[in-house]
Amino acid sequence: MPKVTLKDIAREVGLSPTSVSLVLNNRPCRVSEENRRRIKEVARRKHYIPNQIARSLVMQQSHSFGLVVPNIQSRYFASLANNLEILCREKGYLLLITNSVGSSESDTELVRLLVNRGVDGIFLVVSDEFTTDRELIDDLTQLPVPLVMVDRFLDGVSRDRVRYDNELGGYLATDHLLGHGHRRVACIINPESNTGRLRLAGYRRALDEHGIPFDPGLVFESDYYIPDAWQAAEGLLATDATAAFASSDNIALGLLKRVYEHGMRVPDDLSVVSYDNSAADSLFEPALTSIEQNVPAIAGVAVEMMLARVGEHADDAEYAPPVERMLTPRLVEKDSVRAL
Incomplete structure (x- = not known):
């Protein structure tokens, strides 16, 4: 079946292709309501599909956004990508999802690639919040399209x-364990990320409020990957800790794998509070008490910020000051913590 064009519709309704294009793209034009109705009825009947490339050239918008995440295998980032994609599609935008694999150099490369592909804006979860990569910083500062940094700044x-309040999340997790009578609370953290450092600060604040001295021998370092956490967990299990704060769900899964290999059980031998509250812990018994970062909520705020820059009031928004939002995490209590 030949593709229906604007000229085909214009010929049938007796109007110019320009008028038909303006009506179908909801642009201002001097066309009567009756003719508008006829144009849309003919377009539906003939199954007209707009040429998005031509439309983009005319309107100088591609109706697409880009997303850069550091680890698409992470349950949290995979869920974030999924929620952003759904929300963007509902608003008429295609989301191009890319994975930097935790590399600032890849952040730079992917941001440039997305801009060259003509996206109208970029959502970015940076790989390294402490990067001194001037190339990346300069690129982001001078980016010709709107940018929304999500989760990491x-x-x-x-x-x-x-982003969510990571310091508060670390505090809530540790306070919950201390509130159940645990006094030797270990944690597995990623100190190479600002996210990890803030969660560690929350861990230390909870210890201080409960009058318990901070013991660096109970802090173990791990990247946000299950194998790294599995290695870190060996040192943790050699301590006298009765509880552990795992600062991501991937870290918690690595810890649980090591715990079960030692013939131990949660929470009988070790109480655990995780972070992210993803669906991953549904594979394990008992279900993990966790700090929830509501992914649909942060995705919704990110899309709202983006649309404020590219919507009908974009010209006004272009010069508006940057907006920062800090969302509040919450503890979801399940079955992985026992009282001493």
């Missing part, structure tokens, strides 16, 4: 940003 880049 880069100091020195003045753009819209949204």
Whole structure:
């Protein structure tokens, strides 16, 4: 079946292709309501599909956004990508999802690639919040399209940003364990990320409020990958800790794998509070008490920020100051913590 064009519709309704194009793209034009109705009825009947490339050239918009995440295998980032894609599609935008594999150099490469592909804006979860990569920082500062930093921020880049309160999350997790009578609480953390450092700060604040001295011998380092956490967990299990704060679900899964290999059980031998509250813990018994970062909520705020920059009031928004939002995590209590 030959593709229906604007000229085909225009010929049938007796109007110019320009008028038909303006009506179908909801642009202002001097066309009567009756003719508008006829144009849309003919377009539906003939199954007209707009040429998005031509439309983009005319309107100088591609109706697409880009997303850069550092680890698409992470349950949290996979869920974030999924929620962003759904919300963007509902608003008429295609989301191009890319994976930097935790590399600042890849962040730079992918941001440039997305801009060259003509996206109208970029959502970015940076790989390294402490990067000194001037190339990346300069690129983001001078980016010709709107940028929303999600979950992780880069100091020195003045753009819209949204994340959860990581310090509060670390505090809530540790306070919950201390509130159940545990006094030797270990944690597995990623100190190479600002996210990890903030969660560690929350861990230390909870210890201080409960009058318990901070013991660096109970802090173990791990990247946000299950094998790294599995290695770190060996040192943790050699301590006298009765509880552990695992600062991501992937870290918690690595810890649980090591715990079960030692013939131990949660929470009988070790109480655990995780972070992210993803669906991963549904594979394990008992279900993990966890700090929830509501992914649909942060995705919704990120899309709202983006649309404020590219919507019908984009010209006004272009010069508006950057917006920062800090969302509040919550503890979801399940079955992985026992009282001493």
